[in-house]
């Protein structure tokens with residue numbers, strides 16, 4: 001077990017270095033624990049609270065892929081609270097409105113969060129490269145987001161809620177519920193004695 005941990009570190013280290021060298025964005029707040037490579041790009045603000053981690057060795061794609069955070073414009077921002085655990089292959093892209101992830105959230109593999117459509121919905125404007133609408137994404141505290149979840153512009157998720165694997169969140173999910181599906185909808189309220 002110890003040997004496997006050491007081997008993991010030795011094999012991952014060159015990849016971590018490569019993605020660090022390729023990154024253009026700076027991170028304010030505390031230094032996150034980066035287990036899987038993450039590319040931090042853009043000119044906006046990325047803030048990490050205390051004890052934020054990216055990547056899990058005992059999860060898929062740890063050695064083959066990488067996380068991606070982009071703050072595309074100076075007004076763009078991604079704010080991650082304290083004690084947030086983010087599994088492999090996250091993709092968070094802020095075009096301006098901002099992405100906020102609350103304290104104690106845990107995110108599964110392949111979670112994507114976007115605060116913009118990036119391309120106009122109007123066909124002519126789109127041909128003229130007009131950008132799409134931006135709307136902030138706000139995720140509360142202690143939210144559990146399953147694998148392969150996509151969270152779109154303007155979505156909010158309340159404290160303690162669980163978003164089931166494979167969901168597409170495009171609207172507001174309140175606190176203390178389990179929500180699932182595409183579009184992601186409330187399945188039930190969380191009880192006091194959930195396992």
Ligand SMILES: CC(C)(COP(=O)(O)OP(=O)(O)OC[C@H]1O[C@@H](n2cnc3c(N)ncnc32)[C@H](O)[C@@H]1OP(=O)(O)O)[C@@H](O)C(=O)NCCC(=O)NCCS
Nearest residue numbers: 087107108109145146147162163164165166178180181187
């Ligand atoms: C949501 C989850 C936690 C299960 O919660 P649960 O309350 O035990 O689940 P239930 O089986 O009672 O499901 C409640 C309802 O949600 C539905 N549901 C559960 N998971 C779903 C999913 N991923 N997509 C769509 N619907 C889902 C169930 O079919 C059920 O629907 P119904 O009420 O219409 O019958 C689980 O399905 C899940 O998605 N876990 C995340 C796993 C994961 O990705 N972990 C991260 C590893 S790093």
